[in-house]
Amino acid sequence: MKDLTSLALDVAKTYGATYADIRIIEKQSESIAIKNGRVEELTASTNYGFGIRVVADGSWGFAGSFLVDKGEIERVARLAVEIAKASAMIKKENVVLAPAQAIQDSYKSPMEIDPFKVSLDDKLALLSEAEEIIRKTKGVAISTASMSTSREKKIFANLEGSYIEQEITESGAAIEAVAIQAAEVQERSYPNSHGGDVATAGYEFIQGLNLKDHAPRVAEEAVALLSAKQCPSGEFTVILDGSQLALQVHESCGHPAELDRVLGMEASYAGTSFMTLDKLNKLQYGSPIVNINADATIPHALGTFGYDDEGVPAQKFDIIKNGLFVGYLTDRETAPVIGQQSNGCARADGWGRIPLIRMTNINLLPGDSSLEEMISEVDDGLYLATNRSWSIDDKRLNFQFATQIGWEIKKGKLGSMVKNPNYTGITPEFWKSCDAIAGPSEWRVWGLPNCGKGEPTQIAHVAHGASPARFRNVKVGVGR
Amino acid sequence: MIDKDKIQEAMQTAIDYSRADQTEVLVSSTSTALTRFSNNYIHQNVAETNVSVSIRAVVDKKLGYASTNRLDAGSIKEMVDKAIEIAERRPPDPDFVSLPEPRPIELRDLVSKLTVNYSPKERALDLQRLIGAVAARNLTAAGAYSTGYSTLGLANSLGVNAVETISEAELKTVVMSETSSAFSSAIAVNVNDIDVERIALEAEETAIRGQNPAELKPGFYTVILSPYAVADMVSFMAFAGFSALALQEGRSFMKDKFGQQITDPRVSIWDDAYDPHTIGLTFDFEGVPKEKVVFIENGIAKSVCYDSYTANKEGKKSTGHALPAPNPYGPMPLNLIMAPGDSSLAEMIRTSEQAILVSRFHYTNMEDPIRTTLTGMTRDGTFLIEDGKVKMPIKNLRFTQSIVEALSKIDAISLDRQLKEGILGPAYVPWIKVSEFNFTGVTQF
Numbered sequence: 001m002k003d004l005t006s007l008a009l010d011v012a013k014t015y016g017a018t019y020a021d022i023r024i025i026e027k028q029s030e031s032i033a034i035k036n037g038r039v040e041e042l043t044a045s046t047n048y049g050f051g052i053r054v055v056a057d058g059s060w061g062f063a064g065s066f067l068v069d070k071g072e073i074e075r076v077a078r079l080a081v082e083i084a085k086a087s088a089m090i091k092k093e094n095v096v097l098a099p100a101q102a103i104q105d106s107y108k109s110p111m112e113i114d115p116f117k118v119s120l121d122d123k124l125a126l127l128s129e130a131e132e133i134i135r136k137t138k139g140v141a142i143s144t145a146s147m148s149t150s151r152e153k154k155i156f157a158n159l160e161g162s163y164i165e166q167e168i169t170e171s172g173a174a175i176e177a178v179a180i181q182a183a184e185v186q187e188r189s190y191p192n193s194h195g196g197d198v199a200t201a202g203y204e205f206i207q208g209l210n211l212k213d214h215a216p217r218v219a220e221e222a223v224a225l226l227s228a229k230q231c232p233s234g235e236f237t238v239i240l241d242g243s244q245l246a247l248q249v250h251e252s253c254g255h256p257a258e259l260d261r262v263l264g265m266e267a268s269y270a271g272t273s274f275m276t277l278d279k280l281n282k283l284q285y286g287s288p289i290v291n292i293n294a295d296a297t298i299p300h301a302l303g304t305f306g307y308d309d310e311g312v313p314a315q316k317f318d319i320i321k322n323g324l325f326v327g328y329l330t331d332r333e334t335a336p337v338i339g340q341q342s343n344g345c346a347r348a349d350g351w352g353r354i355p356l357i358r359m360t361n362i363n364l365l366p367g368d369s370s371l372e373e374m375i376s377e378v379d380d381g382l383y384l385a386t387n388r389s390w391s392i393d394d395k396r397l398n399f400q401f402a403t404q405i406g407w408e409i410k411k412g413k414l415g416s417m418v419k420n421p422n423y424t425g426i427t428p429e430f431w432k433s434c435d436a437i438a439g440p441s442e443w444r445v446w447g448l449p450n451c452g453k454g455e456p457t458q459i460a461h462v463a464h465g466a467s468p469a470r471f472r473n474v475k476v477g478v479g480r
Numbered sequence: 481m482i483d484k485d486k487i488q489e490a491m492q493t494a495i496d497y498s499r500a501d502q503t504e505v506l507v508s509s510t511s512t513a514l515t516r517f518s519n520n521y522i523h524q525n526v527a528e529t530n531v532s533v534s535i536r537a538v539v540d541k542k543l544g545y546a547s548t549n550r551l552d553a554g555s556i557k558e559m560v561d562k563a564i565e566i567a568e569r570r571p572p573d574p575d576f577v578s579l580p581e582p583r584p585i586e587l588r589d590l591v592s593k594l595t596v597n598y599s600p601k602e603r604a605l606d607l608q609r610l611i612g613a614v615a616a617r618n619l620t621a622a623g624a625y626s627t628g629y630s631t632l633g634l635a636n637s638l639g640v641n642a643v644e645t646i647s648e649a650e651l652k653t654v655v656m657s658e659t660s661s662a663f664s665s666a667i668a669v670n671v672n673d674i675d676v677e678r679i680a681l682e683a684e685e686t687a688i689r690g691q692n693p694a695e696l697k698p699g700f701y702t703v704i705l706s707p708y709a710v711a712d713m714v715s716f717m718a719f720a721g722f723s724a725l726a727l728q729e730g731r732s733f734m735k736d737k738f739g740q741q742i743t744d745p746r747v748s749i750w751d752d753a754y755d756p757h758t759i760g761l762t763f764d765f766e767g768v769p770k771e772k773v774v775f776i777e778n779g780i781a782k783s784v785c786y787d788s789y790t791a792n793k794e795g796k797k798s799t800g801h802a803l804p805a806p807n808p809y810g811p812m813p814l815n816l817i818m819a820p821g822d823s824s825l826a827e828m829i830r831t832s833e834q835a836i837l838v839s840r841f842h843y844t845n846m847e848d849p850i851r852t853t854l855t856g857m858t859r860d861g862t863f864l865i866e867d868g869k870v871k872m873p874i875k876n877l878r879f880t881q882s883i884v885e886a887l888s889k890i891d892a893i894s895l896d897r898q899l900k901e902g903i904l905g906p907a908y909v910p911w912i913k914v915s916e917f918n919f920t921g922v923t924q925f
Binding site for chain 2: 038048079080
């Protein structure tokens, strides 16, 4: 492959690039879904291609193609330079990249059981036994069990002398029960909604989810929700489970801390950020017990890698420290704006897209409480679990989330189940109302395989560590 | 550009080679370029050429799928073998009847060579005009300008065979002042039909009008929704309920409602890939020609759209709305159209004692698909109207509102309609005025 990467970099340089990199990526993936006793999806796919990114005349250009041969690499390298020169027709300043070390290395995500060597029969059997339990539960209308596995082999090389090979294997699975009655649809899923949980791991991760052990509960809760009472409206003390908090962290901390968004680079799409440059080290984002970090080195987490797509090593750093906003997610282009070096968050969705600042594993660090203790201290509140829908404004301030299920908390004890819960708030006010976070024993990492950003849209695989946490005076039952 | 002959050759290779009972091959070829700008300069500028070959093999009612992005005969044959191998190792699907039989297709081939070949320099020259105009008014522009084409080929072993190309240009911009923002966009087959100056002007005017917004308390208000917001709303409604799969699974709001009045009688919504105002393929991802399907006619629930699988289940014919197989969504309408009314934006404003004018929605999401409860924010220009005039800009509001209920409280619909992006592609929709729209929150800007 070095002959191809060298050719790309040489051609780009010859035509005027002052910086160039190439990524050659081959991805293999498999998806299986069983729905209502029928194998709905059983797909194998492969995808191969390369992308060349250059700076010429002080501006960026990028081009990618599915055809990996010398002729096409030459054409695409020239096109990338032509595009960069067109960019330079409307520029403010020359692109300045934070310095980065030239690295020759390789990284392979650890796994025990290669998911591509497990037989299809075994995979179908694992899903079938969970799906059958859900399907045979009285009142369930739609039963689903699914898994996805992928392996991405990528080569990164740049004009500065880096040459990095990485191989990342991902595995994930989910089950879901939908109960329907007249004008009512209720759903429960495990281990999470929107695709379940995914990790940089092998088939052992899917086995470890024990789907069939959770299937009876998931099915019964979906059916029970049909006759549960409506979630009340008003201001309540709310405890969120770890999976819902994962998305809360994602939308209200991860995205607004992306420095490209702060600098306006995403303004025309999902918007900008309230965490503006003047707020760094000044904004009291949350209560003093709120600590949020980025850590791309957590073993098996979905946002873990060896090097980002600019060849910068995976890193761990603080975003919120004792409630204070202290750090951004950066890449080589944006880090110099705040006088820093890249903290390794540049990632691209495959060979055909440019690296953007993406979350890695953004984690709400554990506190010293427990779910049981938090509940015992609430006189009148709600415990809400598993995301159903999400929405947040274009500066990441006003949010509204719906969850699949909730329970009343009365006089320190979990009470009746409630359906159709939702809650809303303003980001810093909400995080400042956080008065308890469960400890390390209840903390786990949740993989989110569907984070969208950029134009053309790119989907990133990220993760969030979280344990249940408690918030005071939260507006619940909105729009009723 | 990968020509149609090459796509035909790839499809024929798969069909000739396959030993499955039935075989379907979908080949898509895309070449797109996108120039992105922010803070009045180009900050990202990309181009991508890709193909995909997807095989669906049927063996004894067992279905297997495999796909690759390599177009050589060896890779295609490998994917055919893989799809058959997968099919053979799974249980049969008792509800599967057959891949579709061929039907005549009237291709539109909406292609502009100018759009296909538009260069990065030409996009930059257009953007110099847009950014120049915006900067001259001390405003800042961000946005994206894309040009390119896609060709879809679909063939099956029963004789279905169709190839069609569509070129598309889209320019969108968010123009900002210190305290306001505004959006404008246009989509066209021919890049020459993108009116750069008009787009710049529309956004500039709204951005200037929207400066220093005041805070308005949330509550029930009459609302005037722009085609941007209506496209968003109608496409979420379609996603929740206009698919035969949603109906068959009992999760469509249309269930048990056919023949009943579900919205104001002035509301009619349909899908029509042949309408001259829409951009889209004339056949679906199974090679079935797209039929016009009316979902709501004069407020009455009429029908849903079908692919071959959901149609066979009910002994019906597919309406030509299949998405690429397999998918969990079922058939979907990709060319939504809403009927015009007889009003206008000016008249809607003039006749309002008090109303909120919404330029655009942001980050909408369905909380309850059966009640069609949608939540989201307003964005890029929200204004209070009082006594028939735009009184002042207001801070962005959150709404939590049933779409069906909103369409039951229609005050007026405009004659003018526009093609605007929704979650299922561009929809051709009017301005609408709705009473008692539920705004449930406010943000800080």
